[in-house]
Amino acid sequence: MRALRRRTAAALSVTACLLAFPAPQSAAEQRQTTSEGPERASSGTVYRVTDTDGSTRTEIQRTGALVLSVSGDTAFVQANGSQAERLRSAGLALERASATTGRSSRGPAAPGDFPAEDSDYHTYSEMLTELDEAASQHPDIVDRTSAGRSAEGREIPAVKISDNAGSDEAEPEVLFTCNQHAREHLTAEMCLHVLKRYTDNYGSDQAISDMVDGREIWVIPMVNPDGVVHDISGSDYLGWRRNRESNPVDLNRNWGHKWGCCGGSSGDPNSSTYRGPEAFSAPETASVRDFVDSRVVDGTQQITAHIDFHTFSELVLWPYGYTTEDNAPGMTREEYRRFADLGEAMAATNGYTPMQSSDLYVTDGSVNDWMWAEHDILSFTFEMYPDSGGIDGFYPPDEVIQRETSRNDEAVSILLDESGR
Template sequence: MAKTGANDQAVAPIAKEETSSIVKLEIPNRKLFDKMQEMGIDLTHSVHEHDGVIEADVVVTPSELATLQILGVKKKETIVTESQWRGNVAERNTSQALEQELASEVDTLKVLRANYFTNQSGDFLYLEVKSSAGETASTALTAKWMEGESEKSATLSRKVDYGEYLYHTILIEVDEIPREVTIESNLGGKATHKLTEWLGDLPDEPNEHYVKDFVDHYMDPNELYERAESLAEEFPELIEIVEMPYKTDGYRRHAQATIGEMTNNAIVLTSKAWGHKGGNDISVQLVDPDKKNANLKVTVKKNVITVQLATNRDKEITTTAAQAVAAINSQAKSLVSATTYRGNDGAGVLSAATAQLTDGLDAPESVSREPQTMKVIRIGKQKNGTKPGVLAYSQEHAREWVTPLVTIETAERLVRNYAHDKPTRQLVNNLDIFLIPTMNPDGANYSFYDYNMQRKNMKNHCGPTQSDPGYQNSWGVDLNRNYTVGSVFDGFIGASTSCTSSTFAGPEEGSEVEMRNMAWLVDEYSNIKFAMNVHSYGGYFMWSPGSYDAERNTLPRPTAGEEAFYWSASSHILNKIQDHRGTVILPGRTGPIPDVLYSAAGNSADYLWYEKGIYAWNFEVGADLYNKSTKRWEAVGFQPEFDEGHEEAMEFSNGLIGLMEVAHNQAKDKANPRTIADPGSGTYKDKVDVSFITSEPATIYYTLDGSRPNFDSPKLMLSGLRESAESIEITETSTLNWFSVDIAGNIENNYNPFGNGKKYNTATFKIK
């Protein structure tokens, strides 16, 4: 029997791979919560603290949970198990198969009703049209008609009752009653029908003609890009597909096999070729020659590696794992590289065995293994950089399946409502809109087809000691920790330098192509002024700063005016979210990231805000749902049953539209802000605290020495965490000069801080 190696702390059986579940834990104190982060425990975005006790949803294996319970953590409930994930995947596959089947040929359109009527308000057109492919939400019907010399068009809304597709319909006001209408499907179907007057009661239809609800299953990256390309072909005047310059690493891995049962007698083989390019064809045989005094010998024949193990005079195998590794690396180096198990000294003796190398990837062949070109859906009537840009990006974390649906649903709404909905037309005409369906296509494919809880991308930065197949679900970089502002490399917390941690920040700042693509996008399109990072789950709504150091010193806080704008804009966006089904994002989950969640070193929103000056928010799609029977709030998870995922996509698409409305309003804002010092000039005893009343959110620059204020002057900040603007304490006779700048860049009184004019505000305070 071989002795225990010096580097092998304990010879033990190789652990079997464990499945992960989302569980709700009760953590007794902040110190233990911080310890969990140091341990690399995979936290979701659902973390709440009350009376010093922290309740958090985490992704853990059974062994990790057992360790946490020993430390004093209490398990409250299991939220999502692997079997539930597989059920969601089966549901998605069924929906996807139906969509592919129905989309494989031109659909047939049947016009059920084509009416017009006139009431006290005006003339109206009403249609009911049934598509043979209407069971899928991606089937869109557009009506076209002539009003005089002008062609008009509008998208029909899909009507579904208790899960059954009925028809597509529209009720819309017209300036002139047409004689006929033509309905066209995005699948190629077409029908023309004469209009008849409706003489009875008005149809029982909603009085709005805003069309929504274009998603009916979770989509992998291939589907997302196909959907985007299809929309661009259908609406070439409104959509451009922007291809980012840096390709991802690809949904691919080298083929591997671990041979052996104990930590010191196992070897790991890794193919030189990617699995899909030959690595998966390699096999290895450890052969017992069953004779005396045989020599260790490695032969290679095509893709088969044969290792004849050495024996002694009693025919006993004597080859150790370390010896086999050296021989394989010498004789089979064109096919594979070999290592001992996780850095073990490999002193254990091998046994006869066979293995087939595999990359372990289960996606169908239709999912490309090659590096991907990340794509952006750019929407606007004038895509020349002259309009304010709005960016929304989804799925930095692969397992967040709902988030791409938010961007795809929003893209569909913008182009399909453009022709007949004036508010939509105003947004598309006056904004430059950038929608990224997935920031993490490789990781998303891995989440869909291999390991649903995959958070990171698929780039393996681990060295040989952490690159055996048992670690395959732990490789990758957390893309929302890889940015160059407030990173773990700068001393901020909430990210890890361990390559197997769920929050691994990468080997260095900006190491990942996904991050570099984002940097390229906002550099290339410098007109982008607003951004939304769409995450899940937990029902949060947040902005910068997003990280703090070990002493809880955050990145610089926004000015009082900037913070006021964040709150004001958030109120509008959150109201839009609430409109869909009443979901309320709680005040306690709204605000700067560290005030309502936890530090996230190196996150993308901080990069956009501090590096590029972009007003950047973070959605956390999927607010907890209140169960009336149990009187408890229940988490929804990253991949809820699609009925719930659909509702989340609908309400947060509302929110993205709300963000665009905020951007549009800012673009129209030409009014200068106004401010008043309270109290004003006068004589005061001992001291005076001066605050400001503003006409709108605006940053105030001021001086107290009588000099002209400019952009280098002190700025009015918040008085404290989640508090209002500070006041200025004046303890000796001083002249206060100031001006304000609103979010649109308008300067109070048209003052020029770079000139010599005196259009700034001034007040003199005499202190007795």
């Protein structure tokens, strides 16, 4: 894994050049309204950038450009004119890619819904129906509850799957969260797949039954329901990432551990990685934080393992994101090795690439860092299908849902097994 972090001479030179430039913002960019900001799929050009490493990609992010996906040393980057100029001045070769192909521009047939050809994706209301039906069909093993409310007042639903779902038993608990970033709709399908797999197969599949009997499995399918609803509210997909506060927040930069510490987020409300005015300022992150805190029983955190699903790039990531050090404060070398071994084992089952989060690029205020630092939870991010691409990578056709969610079945089983160790 250390080889992933070695910089080439070219990457070192690019990083030095990027650090030498300030991060200017044009008057036109400053006038952008924060409610829409730079997030529409049409608001920037997507470029293919080769010969990048974690350090280069971190500095790309710090210009205000957004790394959309990474495959090997090739990154797809969305940048406006001034950001692209900075990147070129630093010596990066930018090859223009398609920012809006048929996948992102062929929007919903009606506002608030997915297009007919992608109707297998679940809207917010359809997701709620799925949870209610699971609770109705499997009342003994499903407890339907809530993690809190969003900025616009929507419920952030949660379900527990266990053999005595209505009781709080002394069993290891595992949490799956999805859709922190609004446009990553495949992730909600992943959480719903986990729900259906561990309910519909209970009693007929021995391995599934054993896990449900011996664990308490929590699923939060849409951490960011307002953003999800907004992303499909127009005639086209909006390419929306953040929540829907007046100054929208990137939820995965709003968590409390090392919030805003290390250049891995933005303090600019117009940035796609805006971290908010303070840690847990967003109702959504505060709600999930309170839910996780509530699982401390008699001084012991019951949740022992967690996956936060994202798209895309086909990666398995583990803490820390705020630093490139393996065993930074709060993580011993042995604990890091456990993360790496488990991450590599899960990646071996789904074909994803395993790495420490900061090998992708530095992030601060992320859910994985907080889960581990605050509660010693084995917390991973899975970046799902596809493995690379531009804006349209956030909108794969619904024909891939079953294949790409079931692709993670064995990895989920590995984590559930590990949660009891």
